[in-house]
Amino acid sequence: MYDLHLTDEQSGFRDAVRDFVRAEVKPAALEARRLDAFEKPLLGNLLRQASQMGLRTLALSEESGGAGADTLASCIVMEELAAGDVDIAATLAETALLARVLFDGLMSAGQRALFLPDFIANDDYHLAFAGRDPEIRYASWYHRAAPAADAAALPAALRQSDGEWVVNGVIPYVSNAPVARLFAIHVSAKDRSGTSAPATLLVPSGTSGLRVRASSETAGVSAHKPIAAWHHGVGGEVALNECRVPAHCL
Helix, strand or coil: CCCCCCCHHHHHHHHHHHHHHHHHHHHHHCCHHHCCCCCCCCCHHHHHHHHHCCCCCCCCCHHHCCCCCCHHHHHHHHHHHHHHCHHHHHHHHHHHHHHHHHHHHHCCHHHHHHHHHHHHHCCCCEEEEECCCCCCCCHHHCCCCCCCHHHHCCCEEEECCCCCEEEEEEEEEEECHHHEEEEEEEEEEECCCCCEEEEEEEEECCCCCEEEEEHHHHCCCCCCCCCCCCCCCCEEEEEEEEEEECHHHC
């Protein structure tokens, strides 16, 4: 039987976050300027404070510089944060989960050496996954506008003779897009022989040809873009126009 009694470490995480939420987050979250559900600004200073507490790297292994928290501890922390402000909780949860998946799982040693030091050192360094949701019409999309039928296509990445990838396409709904420093972008990668296969490219936010538009900018623009603002956390559209990505970022 699964034991739901909290360990001392899990209780410590819960109590520390609960105190932070009571003292810092709730008073700021209840300010009048944040009472509009669709236009409330993200509390960036509190997001940074939460990161300084180790919550951004909560699920990352200790070997990689994180807290190495298990799934239950991570859920407890995010529930406590959401009791104060769901946007902070959603933003940190996205980054914490992706950090474990990418740095502890999918990245090569060279990619970790390239991206991990900056991620650990910078409290404002967040992550985003830009891809198509296979359950596009189901419950996971309850807080987003339903995209048009042609939204299933992935951005196209064409391999060049020098090994670089040139990427073109638009992904309308990307959690954490406005605050992300690194994107994991799901693409349809075509090599020079013409063979295509799904792949993921690691693209820093400052890469030429990558543009992010917050959901407030794209609301109601067209049929395949959001017709309502983001409900939880922050999100937006990621557009790639002749975006060149080095071969080692595949």
